Amino acid sequence: MQFAFRTFGRGAHPPASKFTANVPLAEFDAPELLRVPLSQHIGAPAVPVVEVGDTVAAGQPIGESGGFVSARVHAPVSGRVTAVKKGVTPTGAQCVHIEIENDFEGRTAFLPPLDDPTPDMIRERVRECGIVGMGGAGFPTHVKLAPKTAPEFFLLNGAECEPYITCDCRLMTERAEEIVRGARLMAKAVGAGVALIGVESNKKGAYAALEKACGGADDVRPVLLRTKYPQGAEKQMVFALTGRRVPPGGLPADVGCVVDNVHTAYAVARAVDMGEPLISRAVTVGGGETGAPGNFFMPVGTPFSFVREKTRGERSDEDIVKVISGGPMMGVAQSGLDACVSKTTSSLLFFGAKESAATSPTQCINCGRCIRQCPMKLSPRDIEKAVVAGDFPRTEELYVTDCMECGVCSYVCPAKRPLVQAIRLAKKTLKERRK
Ligand code: SF4
Numbered sequence: 001m002q003f004a005f006r007t008f009g010r011g012a013h014p015p016a017s018k019f020t021a022n023v024p025l026a027e028f029d030a031p032e033l034l035r036v037p038l039s040q041h042i043g044a045p046a047v048p049v050v051e052v053g054d055t056v057a058a059g060q061p062i063g064e065s066g067g068f069v070s071a072r073v074h075a076p077v078s079g080r081v082t083a084v085k086k087g088v089t090p091t092g093a094q095c096v097h098i099e100i101e102n103d104f105e106g107r108t109a110f111l112p113p114l115d116d117p118t119p120d121m122i123r124e125r126v127r128e129c130g131i132v133g134m135g136g137a138g139f140p141t142h143v144k145l146a147p148k149t150a151p152e153f154f155l156l157n158g159a160e161c162e163p164y165i166t167c168d169c170r171l172m173t174e175r176a177e178e179i180v181r182g183a184r185l186m187a188k189a190v191g192a193g194v195a196l197i198g199v200e201s202n203k204k205g206a207y208a209a210l211e212k213a214c215g216g217a218d219d220v221r222p223v224l225l226r227t228k229y230p231q232g233a234e235k236q237m238v239f240a241l242t243g244r245r246v247p248p249g250g251l252p253a254d255v256g257c258v259v260d261n262v263h264t265a266y267a268v269a270r271a272v273d274m275g276e277p278l279i280s281r282a283v284t285v286g287g288g289e290t291g292a293p294g295n296f297f298m299p300v301g302t303p304f305s306f307v308r309e310k311t312r313g314e315r316s317d318e319d320i321v322k323v324i325s326g327g328p329m330m331g332v333a334q335s336g337l338d339a340c341v342s343k344t345t346s347s348l349l350f351f352g353a354k355e356s357a358a359t360s361p362t363q364c365i366n367c368g369r370c371i372r373q374c375p376m377k378l379s380p381r382d383i384e385k386a387v388v389a390g391d392f393p394r395t396e397e398l399y400v401t402d403c404m405e406c407g408v409c410s411y412v413c414p415a416k417r418p419l420v421q422a423i424r425l426a427k428k429t430l431k432e433r434r435k
């Protein structure tokens with residue numbers, strides 16, 4: 001079967017702006033003080049299991065799962081716990097953070113490697129190591145690896161379709177063997193016969209590295225996809241790779257697929273083969289107001305203010321108009337630099353006036369672009385109107401919960417209507433009313 005350059009309907013073509021695509025991954029300096037959030041995943045926050053004054057080693061649990069859908073949290077460095085207190089996360093929410101003073105001794109508390117693990121052993125190791133979906137959603141991976149029925153396909157998302165972000169591209173290029181190993185382990189855990197890795201056509205180096213690592217095997221292989229936003233969204237990835245449509249309100253499992261991200265596969269390989277919990281990740285630092293942009297392995301808990309300090313270069317903080325955690329399409333604008341790197345932080349972007357698109361909204365001119373280009377075939381214009389009118393039941397009739405918040409509608413809207421913000425508000429309000 002040949003899937004080359006497959007894609008999905010609708011979508012958009014924002015400028016790729018992958019300025020750091022050729023900058024190799026580098027280890028970031030570890031800060032003196034780290035603040036590790038206990039809620040870095042979908043589900044219940046982790047519960048602290050250390051107290052102020054405790055000494056910890058890198059990889060030692062500091063937060064235990066707070067429920068079935070939750071994830072363990074580990075110390076990213078060795079040192080001493082100096083505070084257990086609330087702080088802000090990159091999403092703007094508040095949660096308890098464990099503050100650790102780094103002793104720079106590099107003591108670790110990793111688990112023993114697993115030799116030829118069974119599916120149950122893989123799931124348990126993934127749970128022990130606190131692995132979550134690293135593409136942004138943060139869904140606990142041990143739960144995803146326990147589907148009710150075995151899927152036909154295990155799909156890895158290597159599209160990285162968001163502008164600016166290049167950390168997955170570098171990871172696929174430089175650590176392809178580990179990603180392929182992780183893909184095999186995850187496919188084994190869910191019982192899938194085939195693992196496919198979807199890579200956008202603007203990452204030919206990454207594709208070549210994965211192809212080499214697969215060595216012509218039948219059980220796992222990369223597939224080139226057309227470069228289009230949001231190619232990396234779960235339902236669009238399923239369609240592009242298999243031709244199957246996830247039904248409205250449904251999940252990839254409904255059409256025999258499980259989807260995860262390439263960085264997650266890398267983390268799974270390290271957890272199984274090296275016993276390493278998820279305590280660091282690759283992060284792209286970019287944007288026009290970054291003096292030293294690049295792709296860096298950073299410990300979870302690294303303060304954004306420290307990231308800025310180390311990558312400011314000759315730039316001035318006064319020229320920053322916007323700071324985004326994640327990409328410009330789906331990322332979260334930061335109100336300051338108080339948050340810290342989490343398991344799902346793919347990038348930190350510092351934008352000046354030029355890059356910050358004009359955001360002053362004008363009246364909707366009923367051009368219909370947002371409707372024509374929505375990959376989910378929704379009507380963002382009408383949803384926004386219903387939100388403005390306070391008619392939230394109407395937003396439900398317009399299938400607002402099917403929106404994946406990809407940002408295409410806002411991007412193409414000539415009137416710069418705050419469509420995604422309205423959609424987020426509708427979803428939040430409906431959720432609260434249901435409770
Ligand atoms: S309505 Fe949702 S899914 Fe459709 S383009 Fe807008 S953000 Fe994307």
Ligand code: SF4
Pocket residue numbers: 363364365366367368369370371380381412413414415416417
């Ligand atoms: S794209 Fe903007 S201006 Fe056009 S219909 Fe949608 S909301 Fe209105």
